[in-house]
Amino acid sequence: MALIPYADPQNAPKEVRELLEVLPDLHVFRMVGQAPTLFGPWLALGGAILATLELDPLLRELAILQVASTVGCEYERLQHAAIAAGVGATSDQVTLLATAREGRDQDAMHRGFTPCQRAVISFTDQVAGPGRASEEEVVALREHLSDRCIVELLLVIGHYFGIALLAETVRLDLDEPAQMAVVDLAAGTTSNGR
Numbered sequence: 001m002a003l004i005p006y007a008d009p010q011n012a013p014k015e016v017r018e019l020l021e022v023l024p025d026l027h028v029f030r031m032v033g034q035a036p037t038l039f040g041p042w043l044a045l046g047g048a049i050l051a052t053l054e055l056d057p058l059l060r061e062l063a064i065l066q067v068a069s070t071v072g073c074e075y076e077r078l079q080h081a082a083i084a085a086g087v088g089a090t091s092d093q094v095t096l097l098a099t100a101r102e103g104r105d106q107d108a109m110h111r112g113f114t115p116c117q118r119a120v121i122s123f124t125d126q127v128a129g130p131g132r133a134s135e136e137e138v139v140a141l142r143e144h145l146s147d148r149c150i151v152e153l154l155l156v157i158g159h160y161f162g163i164a165l166l167a168e169t170v171r172l173d174l175d176e177p178a179q180m181a182v183v184d185l186a187a188g189t190t191s192n193g194r
Contacts (some may be wrong), residue, residue: 004170005034012045019043023185024178028075028163031170047186049159055145055152057087057183060122063153065089065097066124069118073164075172080114080160082177093117120153127157136155 005031009020016033019040023029033039053060063082068077081094092112098105109118119141126133133141141150166172 002027002031002035002170002172004031004034006030009033011071012036015040024181026079026175026178026182027172028079028175029168031166031172034049035115045159046182049156050183050186053152053156055149055156058084058089059117059145059149059153060156061087061089062093062097063120063124063156065094066121067128067157067160067164069097069100070125070128071161071168073167075167075174076160076164079175079177079182082179083183086180086183116184119144124157127154128161 006027007016007020009017009030012020012033013036016036018041020029020033023043023111029043037110049060061080064080065077065084067073068080077098084094085091090112092108096108096112099105109121113121116155119137123133123137123141126137138150141153145153
């Protein structure tokens with residue numbers, strides 16, 4: 001059970017209630033609903049991350065799974081394993097990223113991911129772990145991604161690192177994976193200009 005109660009849609013402020021009515025019923029949304037002035041802007045950022053980046057959606061999801069692995073966040077891993085599969089990750093890739101980095105089979109990592117994917121995973125692990133990537137990691141990543149995509153990747157890492165810290169700190173109860181519902185909602189919301 002979560003250490004902080006979830007926002008009750010019936011008693012939440014109008015702006016929170018209206019947002020919760022259109023979102024999938026996930027604990028993370030109801031928890032962030034406890035911060036009504038941040039809820040809408042936080043959703044807008046998350047929606048932009050899921051629907052409008054130049055960064056390839058598969059690379060985005062591999063990075064999010066690596067954040068979940070680095071932080072040890074089962075909530076995030078469970079939700080984004082399903083999304084990763086929805087954007088093209090193989091079950092082997094998802095399984096490898098679910099394994100703590102110390103226990104990962106490096107040969108399987110080499111075979112299971114492209115050089116670009118490995119660079120993103122390594123970069124993400126460094127940013128989410130020690131707090132910053134080395135100069136060498138940044139240079140290596142620039143061989144695969146544009147500067148724009150690298151900055152987008154850093155913002156993805158920061159956003160999902162924050163969600164992982166929230167989930168772990170307040171002990172979010174696990175939800176069944178929403179699959180692609182949140183991504184589809186974000187795509188629809190951004191294409192409608194909301």
